[in-house]
Amino acid sequence: MLKVGAHVSIAGGVDNAVENQLDIGGNCGQIFTHSPQVWDHGSIEDEEAAAFRDGTATSLEGPWVIHASYLVNLCTPKDGLREKSIDSMQQEVDAAEALGIDYVNVHLGAHTGAGVEGGIENAASALDELDVPEGVTVLVESDAGSGTKLGGQFEHLASVLEQSEQDLDVCLDTAHMFAAGYDLSSPEAVEATMAEFDDVVGFEHLECVHLNDSKHACGTNKDEHAHVGEGLIGAEGMRAFVNHDAIVDGEIPLVLETPTEDGKSFAWNVDRVQELRDDHDA
Template sequence: MHVGAHVSVAGGVDNAIERQTEVGGNCGQIFTASPQVWAGPDIADDEATRFRDSDLGPWVIHASYLVNLATPKDDLREKSIASLQAECDAAARLGIEFVNVHLGAHTGAGVENGLDNAASAIDDLDVPSGVTLLIESDAGSGTKLGDEFAHLAAVCDRSHTDIGFCLDTAHTFAAGYDLSSPDAVAETVAAFDDTVGLGDLHCLHLNDSKHACGTNKDEHAHVGEGEIGVDGMRAIINDDAFRDLPFVLETPTENGNGFAWNIDRVRELRAASSTSQ
């Protein structure tokens, strides 16, 4: 079972390895730089070597929050492409399989234009061999794209690049796809498969939600402690469509619990299902 957390690279990207081990993870996700500024990766050769030599994985690089592939603005588009290209190149250097990014917002240009813009921006990238760009599902608010499975499918259809996808369970739930029971999970999985295709799903951001289904509110909760709840999270963790994917936690640190507690909870919910069978 591949389960881990989004950990810090403070002091060097190779420090993510020890931090992941400390919380009990065996795969994970990182930012290569602050996600709030246009700062590219700054990785020393010795750091990259130590990271590549680790047995943990798979790993995901999460792109900067500033990246907006769907934007109609030329300057923001250019910055977004340059930033994402740098992350893809860093992934190749580090031996990381996946770079994860949101589609962004069309900011008034309209859904279809936004999807066209995103597909075009993706095709302006030179994604290195061995690296796959993943488009993450979104909670959906304002003019953000990616909350509908149809948006993900449309970008895949319009792009000439071999992209994949990452489902965030909290985002998917907030976007209106129910995940709070085994039946609801099965229905949502079927909807994704029919619209996008499970063969292109490579990662799951495993987060519970502090807000109800369909609220478009993106706020993560501890596994089993939010609106998705224990039954829903257990069904997700053990669904045949997901169980072999890397589960990456972006859960909060609050109420005395952090990543280690959530990783243990995920393993307990997998074990509980195995025992019941």
């Protein structure tokens, strides 16, 4: 079963995400529970949550992922920002439980002078403050690695998983990996990069992929997404990635965060991923 979908809007009610996903041909996906640029989470009405759960169970393969606010910084040495980040994450994992969502995805953030080791320690201890409901897993996302942001190296992800007392897993973003210097532009490069991930982190911790091509070259630390197969990762790299044994055998959900431009939107990219998988199977 190929699980592919996109990050869709919840405008008008979180239950609308189900229909929005179906409209683009997706069978799994991702949402924000509120504007990712503000701390205020608002509230999700019980009726909306029930309609979301029912619609998902009836119409989608799943899973869903909640993407945490962009304001969350788990690595920060600043007490005020740390507390806001922990509070925001607690609201996200609680929302996941209410919506029947398996995963909450979060970037580690920037250490802003605390250093790599200090930032990782801050992130692990912040995550340990959470009361994560049963059935919900926090995913740490790979990063493009610019400035003092952590998560660009597989070792950062592995260290947080090792140091935290939470049962954490990982979401890989193909554009972020590429920007951070992990080549995915050929079958050979995909094989080498995925082998390194398995060696450092382990495929058993891979639970989701943000499937995005990149508008910038490998190792530039520039995070700008392109349509699948039309960026600098390219069609051959994307084909090799979506058909990698770890993705296929693990039935890893592929969540698109691709742009809407050049007359192409999520629906085009969902079809493209299907074609790349079908090309391999043929």
